[in-house]
Amino acid sequence: MLKKNNSELNPNVSVDCVIFGFDMENLTVLLIDRGENQFPGSRMALPGNLIYNDENLDQAANRVLEELTSLKDIYLEQLGAFGDPNRISKESDRVWLKSIRAEPEARVITIAYVSLVKISDYIPHASSFAQSAGWASVNEIHELAFDHFEILTAAKEQLKRKIKIQPIGFNLLPEKFTLSQLHRLYESILDKPLDKRNFRRKVQKLGILTNLKEKQRGVPHKPSELYKFNEERYLELSQDGFDNFGF
Amino acid sequence: MLKKNNSELNPNVSVDCVIFGFDMENLTVLLIDRGENQFPGSRMALPGNLIYNDENLDQAANRVLEELTSLKDIYLEQLGAFGDPNRISKESDRVWLKSIRAEPEARVITIAYVSLVKISDYIPHASSFAQSAGWASVNEIHELAFDHFEILTAAKEQLKRKIKIQPIGFNLLPEKFTLSQLHRLYESILDKPLDKRNFRRKVQKLGILTNLKEKQRGVPHKPSELYKFNEERYLELSQDGFDNFGF
């Protein structure tokens, strides 16, 4: 009977992280670059790696994310498991795995995690096998390593569903933000235009916003009022959810 | 470089199935009984087992479900991964694993699947290590093997969320059903009373029901009209979802 050393890497299970950001124009996602010797289209990958046997999945996701991008203390939520036996079928991926894995041919199931962060709060620095790490507009991504494009697509869909029942959009904005920025964020996540006045009415009714009585400065048009969100009400809605943010 | 035989069992990854049914009174779930020599509270378990390296996760869930309960060709949807390193901490579970697994101490991550079935369409027959298989009311379950109670709880919550945006409830009812049965089903899933008239109005507006112009027979009260659901409209709503079934 084999007694495993439990701080070994588990060759069969990995985690991958879909970290969304918002650059005030577009929804973005954090990718690592595996370097020049990859095929151009699949150089980029979600940050991810094998788990250790003595850590739980959430811990693994946080560890791996920090190791590859230096981002730490981020709330990650599980998206699901991806485990097609052919997920490692691209030749470029197989070559790459040989260079970093002890068992490059092993069947790997990956557990995907999703998070939303304020771009300005975290500056990604690549390390480990990531040659660089940075934000890419999700709409401009058409290919990724392994099955990461499929994972990203699932993450986008989950985000669309969630934003209608939880106030998660706020995690992507800086402390102080304008209603127009929030509006643009919702439009880019839901990928459709939303009526300005109706959007504002709905958001205001959630009671989640505090008007800072402070204006934007230096913009070449009527300056916007700045808002922050009301933490108490935010937590309340995060837990209870709401049924009525359906556009 | 170890080349794995890919039709081997993977010692680190399992699937577990949460199969919901409805007995016209309560929401039920399909459990297997691991037999008398287990501690009473945790004799019962969700049907689940290790995956093979050459099957994908969906296939594995279907195979395992059929092997343990004889149910086949069921649409299973992934719930998520459960992988606490301590999920095998109950002594009774460890003892049991020694009797059925080649590597009983291995770290196992399980991928949970959920399905909704018409109880009348499937008659579970236990096999493999399941000594029996049958339906139990979800409200009467307070303990299960491993982390299966936690998985069941997550499945119930997902079901509550989903039933508001997809017409899934119909999968649990027989071909012909009454509006009262549908009403009771929704109440038992959402776990709260719903106004009869408002419920009927909403369901009718979905346009998913076809009145069969046929009445219940032999009931000691006014017989109900029977309905089936309109497959075309059902598929439409399954894909598109709806925002407005919020009670």
Add this chain to the structure above:
DNA sequence: TTTCTAAGTGTCATTTTTACACTTTCAAAT
């Protein structure tokens, strides 16, 4: 024929949704 049981039905007041266009404020350019 009476009794029991669940089925089935409508309205009104309130809230929510949708569609839609003009005025305001600032910076920059002239």
Add this chain to the structure above:
DNA sequence: ATTTGAAAGTGTAAAAATGACACTTAGAAA
């Protein structure tokens, strides 16, 4: 100083959806 460009901000009316609420009906059994 005035004009221009650009996004911010604001209200209303019609239509639809929601929530609360109580009595009549059809059949089986006694």
